[in-house]
Amino acid sequence: MVKIYTLTLSPSLDSATVTPQIYPEGKLRCSAPMFEPGGGGINVARAITYLGGNATAIFPAGGATGEHLVSLLTEEKVPVETINAEDWTRQNLHVHVESSGEQYRFVMPGARLSEKEFHQLEEKVLAIESGAILVISGSxxxxxxxxxxxxxxxxxxxxGLRCIVDSSGDAxxxxxxxxxxELVKPNQKELSALVNRELSQPDDVRTAAQELVQSGKAHRVVVSLxxxxxxxxxxTGFVQVVPPPMKxxxxxxxxxxMVGAMTLKLAQGASLLEMTRYGVAAGSAATINQGTRLCSLADTQKIVDYLASQ
Ligand SMILES: Nc1ncnc2c1ncn2[C@@H]1O[C@H](COP(=O)(O)OP(=O)(O)OP(=O)(O)O)[C@@H](O)[C@H]1O
Ligand SMILES: [Mg+2]
Structure with a gap:
């Protein structure tokens, strides 16, 4: 079995709370916060775990917030490999406003990584066995x-590592x-910024993705829509996968x-179509849940069965 690792350079400890109304100046009484791990690669490893696979999350952990993040992942049975960072792991805040149904997402800057800390993370990556998959995700x-x-x-x-990237802009x-x-997964906006032109027609998206493959940048490009x-x-070609209408x-x-699901399928040697179907199913499964929850195996399987029957 191909091993999977994820690298998160800018992890976070996310807290989510609910407040009846939002207004300036006065105190906003909130419900007891719920804590959750955050950061691209960390969430990819969690999604893989939910889907029954195994992925080790590599990231810097700093201070008490870093320890809290590690303990949450341990509870979820996600294997971790961390280095100790001097700066405390950042905390993000999600606030759900009951009266309006609005979600506010406050995102702090990532904790600073020193040269030495980056080097320690790189050493962890370079200790991974050849042939494994490394997912690099986040800012x-x-x-x-x-x-x-x-x-x-x-x-x-x-x-000898097979690299998958989900990021944006200059990164x-x-x-x-x-x-x-091995694989990149831009959304349409990220792809448009990458190729430096508007992609207004469906054919434009395909052409831009094909350019990345033909120029040798990536073996597979999945543009999420x-x-x-x-x-x-x-x-060898292209496929399009449309999820069923859902709330x-x-x-x-x-x-x-989506990235977690596609990584799992790639590790199993799946075809482009199978991989994309499973990715779309998991992405859509994540939207069925309220709040920040990732995909469940049961919902993902239901949607993938529907897609395969079309
Ligand atoms: N409103 C929706 N309804 C159904 N499925 C959705 C919806 N939004 C996203 N998805 C599913 O999730 C996948 C990834 O979503 P999207 O294209 O929004 O990625 P993204 O922009 O990278 O998202 P993120 O903000 O999480 O980084 C889609 O391919 C689709 O399968
Ligand atoms: Mg994204």
């Missing part, structure tokens, strides 16, 4: 520039520089669930 924290990410991917690939551009990525599902391209409660965690 870059202060202290880590894009050139460091490009180098880390070059070194990882040099050691995504830098991650594609070495070429030969929210409620429209996804368009996937590899060197979505919250799209938080859809992208991470």
């Amino acid at each position: 870059l924290p202060p202290g880590v520039d894009t050139a460091k990410l490009t180098q880390l991917i070059r070194h990882a690939q040099g050691n 995504l551009l830098a991650a594609l520089e070495p070429g030969n990525l 929210g409620p429209q599902g996804a368009l996937a391209v590899d060197k 979505s409660q919250s799209t938080v965690g859809a992208g991470d669930s």
Whole structure:
């Protein structure tokens, strides 16, 4: 079985609370906070665990918030490999306002990573056995520039790791520089920013994804299209997967669930179609739940069965 690891350079300890109304100045009484692990790669590893797979989350953990994050992952039975960081792991805050149904998501800057700490994380990555899959997901924290990410991917690939990337902006551009990525999953906006042009027609999206494959940047490109599902391209062709109509409660965690599901399928040697179906099913499964919850195995299986019967 191919081993799976995820790397999160900017993890977070997320807390979620509910308040009856929101207004300035006065005290906003909130419900007791619920804590949850956060950060791209960490959520990908959690989604893989929910789907019955196994993935080890590598990340920097700092201070008491870092310890809390590790204990939450241990409770969820997600294997972790951490390095001790001096800066405390950041805390994000989700507030659900009962009267309006609105969600406020306060996102703090990531904890700074020193040169030494980044190097320690890179050593963890370079100790992974050749042939394993490494998912790099999320933003870059202060202290880590894009050139460091490009180098880390070059070194990882040099050691025989198959790299999957889910990121945006300059980080995504830098991650594609070495070429030969196993899979990238931009959404339409991220792909448009990457190729530096508007993608208004469905054909535009396919052409842009095909360019990335043909230029050798990635073996597979899956463009996620929210409620429209996804368009996937590899060197043999392309597939489009549309989820069934459903009542979505919250799209938080859809992208991470999708990447987790597709990683699991890639590790099992699935085809482009099978991988994309499972990814769309898990992404859509994550939207059935309220709040920040990721995909469940039962919902994912139900949707994938529907997609396969179409
Ligand atoms: N409103 C929705 N209804 C049904 N399925 C959805 C909806 N939004 C997202 N999904 C599912 O989740 C997948 C990923 O969603 P999306 O394209 O929004 O990714 P993203 O922009 O990377 O999300 P994130 O904000 O989590 O990073 C989609 O391909 C789709 O299968
Ligand atoms: Mg995303």
